[in-house]
Amino acid sequence: MNSISNPILQKLRLKNPKLVLLSQCSNIQDLKIIHAHMLRTHFFFDTFASSRIIAFCIDKPNFLTYAIKVFSQIYNPNIFIFNALIRGCSTSENPENSFHYYIQSQRIGLLPDNITHPFLVKACSKIESLKMGMQVHGQIIKHGFELDFYVQHALVYMYASLGDLMAAMFIFKRMGRFDVASWTCMIAGYHKFGDVESARELFDKMPDRNLVTWSTMISGYARNNRFDKAVEMFGILQDEGVVANEVVMVGVISSCAHLGALAVGEKAHEYVMRNGLALNVILGTAIVDMYARCGDVEKAIRVFKGLEEKDVLCWTALISGLAMHGYAMKALEYFSEMEKNGIFPRDITFTAVLKACSHGGLVEKGLEIFESMKRDHGVEPRLEHFGCMVDLLGRAGKLEEAEKFIHEMPVKPNAPIWGALLGACRIHRNVEVGERVGKILIQMKPEHSGYYVLLSNIYARTNKWKDVTVMRRLMKEKGVRKPPGYSLIEIDGKVHEFTIGDKTHPEIDKIERMWEVILQKIKVAGYIGNTGEALFDIDEEEKEDALHRHSEKLAIAYGIMKIRGPTPIRIVKNLRVCEECHTATKFISQVFEVELIVRDRNRFHHFRKGACSCMDYW
DNA sequence: GTAGGGTTAG
Numbered sequence: 001m002n003s004i005s006n007p008i009l010q011k012l013r014l015k016n017p018k019l020v021l022l023s024q025c026s027n028i029q030d031l032k033i034i035h036a037h038m039l040r041t042h043f044f045f046d047t048f049a050s051s052r053i054i055a056f057c058i059d060k061p062n063f064l065t066y067a068i069k070v071f072s073q074i075y076n077p078n079i080f081i082f083n084a085l086i087r088g089c090s091t092s093e094n095p096e097n098s099f100h101y102y103i104q105s106q107r108i109g110l111l112p113d114n115i116t117h118p119f120l121v122k123a124c125s126k127i128e129s130l131k132m133g134m135q136v137h138g139q140i141i142k143h144g145f146e147l148d149f150y151v152q153h154a155l156v157y158m159y160a161s162l163g164d165l166m167a168a169m170f171i172f173k174r175m176g177r178f179d180v181a182s183w184t185c186m187i188a189g190y191h192k193f194g195d196v197e198s199a200r201e202l203f204d205k206m207p208d209r210n211l212v213t214w215s216t217m218i219s220g221y222a223r224n225n226r227f228d229k230a231v232e233m234f235g236i237l238q239d240e241g242v243v244a245n246e247v248v249m250v251g252v253i254s255s256c257a258h259l260g261a262l263a264v265g266e267k268a269h270e271y272v273m274r275n276g277l278a279l280n281v282i283l284g285t286a287i288v289d290m291y292a293r294c295g296d297v298e299k300a301i302r303v304f305k306g307l308e309e310k311d312v313l314c315w316t317a318l319i320s321g322l323a324m325h326g327y328a329m330k331a332l333e334y335f336s337e338m339e340k341n342g343i344f345p346r347d348i349t350f351t352a353v354l355k356a357c358s359h360g361g362l363v364e365k366g367l368e369i370f371e372s373m374k375r376d377h378g379v380e381p382r383l384e385h386f387g388c389m390v391d392l393l394g395r396a397g398k399l400e401e402a403e404k405f406i407h408e409m410p411v412k413p414n415a416p417i418w419g420a421l422l423g424a425c426r427i428h429r430n431v432e433v434g435e436r437v438g439k440i441l442i443q444m445k446p447e448h449s450g451y452y453v454l455l456s457n458i459y460a461r462t463n464k465w466k467d468v469t470v471m472r473r474l475m476k477e478k479g480v481r482k483p484p485g486y487s488l489i490e491i492d493g494k495v496h497e498f499t500i501g502d503k504t505h506p507e508i509d510k511i512e513r514m515w516e517v518i519l520q521k522i523k524v525a526g527y528i529g530n531t532g533e534a535l536f537d538i539d540e541e542e543k544e545d546a547l548h549r550h551s552e553k554l555a556i557a558y559g560i561m562k563i564r565g566p567t568p569i570r571i572v573k574n575l576r577v578c579e580e581c582h583t584a585t586k587f588i589s590q591v592f593e594v595e596l597i598v599r600d601r602n603r604f605h606h607f608r609k610g611a612c613s614c615m616d617y618w
Numbered sequence: 619g620t621a622g623g624g625t626t627a628g
Contacts, residue, residue, distance in 0.1 A: 048619090048620060048621080051621070055621070055622075058622095080621060080622070084622070087622075115623050118623060119623080121624095149624080150623055151623095151624085152624090153625075154624060154625095157625070182624090182625090184624090185625050188626075189625090210625095212625050212626050213625080213626085215626040215627075216626050217626095245626090247626045248626080250626085250627040250628065253628095254627085254628070280627095281628075282627055282628050283627080284628085286627080287628095289628070311628095316628095317628070
């Protein structure tokens with residue numbers, strides 16, 4: 001580039017370089033021009049000038065390596081430059097590098113200032129090392145910064161988030177003054193450690209709150225899988241007349257996505273529009289994801305199309321949404337459109353695309369894309385991509401091929417990989433491969449109950465009753481339990497939860513009577529009912545009997561009671577739907593002429609006119 | 619002599 005005609009360099013001559021650097025530089029090319037100019041004019045050897053380069057690079061993740069290279073050229077770095085590096089590392093992928101720069105600064109005899117330590121403490125929180133945290137705390141005391149307000153905040157958050165609540169409280173209580181951030185740090189720490197109750201207690205007690213406090217609470221609940229609580233908090237926020245910002249709404253909307261609470265999610269979306277919040281990529285992606293996960297793919301596409309800025313995660317959210325619903329061709333269309341838009345796919349993008357292929361049964365296409373990952377896009381396949389491939393082959397009934405694929409993988413297969421093959425054995429009723437895989441899985445994950453159940457079922461099938469007894473005894477001895485299954489249904493903006501054998505719902509008697517009515521009607525239509533031993537169940541709920549209905553049956557019965565007209569009944573289940581319930585639901589969609597949209601842990605099932613969109617493979 | 623900090627997000 002001709003340097004004379006470059007507008008940045010023209011300004012550089014006219015103005016103070018530091019101002020130009022701060023205001024004009026927006027990308028690495030510009031930065032390099034300025035850097036080169038500084039080297040040519042020897043201006044770079046001014047510590048203040050070179051420090052501006054570092055400071056510019058440090059808060060942009062892609063520029064960190066550049067900053068470190070620049071740093072290595074500086075003869076006499078001061079504490080400001082070290083602070084910048086420590087800060088940059090503490091928020092990077094490898095926070096432990098900040099310790100390296102701290103030690104280096106000490107070695108050349110620089111004294112830390114009041115800015116240095118908070119970032120080191122932050123790095124300890126991030127790498128989750130209490131041991132390191134205590135060492136840094138020692139340094140803080142040694143250099144006399146333990147009474148610094150910011151240092152105290154960082155320490156409170158660090159100790160609380162790493163579970164040393166005594167230490168966190170000790171520092172918190174001894175702080176000379178408090179502001180909203182002090183309380184918020186403590187709350188954030190509780191949430192990171194997973195103690196949502198203590199976080200809430202403090203939240204209720206604190207004198208005043210700001211939007212960071214609200215979003216800390218809401219996303220804290222969400223991070224700890226208390227999505228119902230997150231939504232509840234949003235209600236309280238509105239009652240108190242607070243207006244949420246984008247960050248708060250990301251927490252609220254992603255909670256709705258997890259709950260499958262479409263009506264609440266729609267309201268939150270309206271709230272965003274009504275209050276004129278900025279529909280940035282993050283919030284936009286959360287909304288797209290919410291509609292897809294709540295079963296309204298069309299709306300997800302509409303919102304997606306209306307977004308001004310779309311990055312790779314945003315495209316991936318849509319593709320993965322389409323994949324979940326089994327719209328494989330549509331997912332692939334968006335994938336190629338994404339590439340046409342110059343967005344480079346990432347590892348998670350390929351997960352979504354490969355899932356689309358496996359849910360849609362596009363074996364050849366999936367193999368093709370898998371091959372292209374590294375070759376054309378430079379993305380190294382990870383375990384989950386191999387898992388998708390096992391799924392893909394398994395679905396097609398190529399069980400031996402899938403098994404061979406696992407054995408030939410360049411990385412060591414983990415339990416979910418074998419689990420994918422096991423799922424395929426369940427669908428294709430392959431006892432031979434199933435037994436082999438089941439044994440491997442039990443060895444790998446002795447605490448996972450599903451694998452014992454599976455293997456014992458396989459033995460029962462092959463009349464190896466001795467082995468069945470062994471399996472059952474092993475399960476008892478190890479005390480393995482299944483995760484409790486639950487189903488959610490949203491009625492009039494309220495989410496109802498059902499678990500197996502749970503009698504706590506206020507309308508439970510009516511619901512159970514409703515189920516009996518449903519059962520009779522679908523039996524007339526040809527439904528045979530519980531066929532006894534459910535083979536090959538991996539992570540389904542406990543075996544059901546007349547008193548213990550699987551949770552989705554209760555949810556469906558409740559839906560039929562409450563939902564009128566053409567509105568589909570939407571259910572969200574935490575486990576995978578079992579074969580029995582799947583068949584029953586198909587009958588229900590036919591007999592009651594109703595559309596049922598069930599999201600299980602694996603994908604969506606759209607039941608319509610006696611058939612399911614998954615084509616009975618899930 | 620200058621500059622920089624803590625708590626929230628897909």
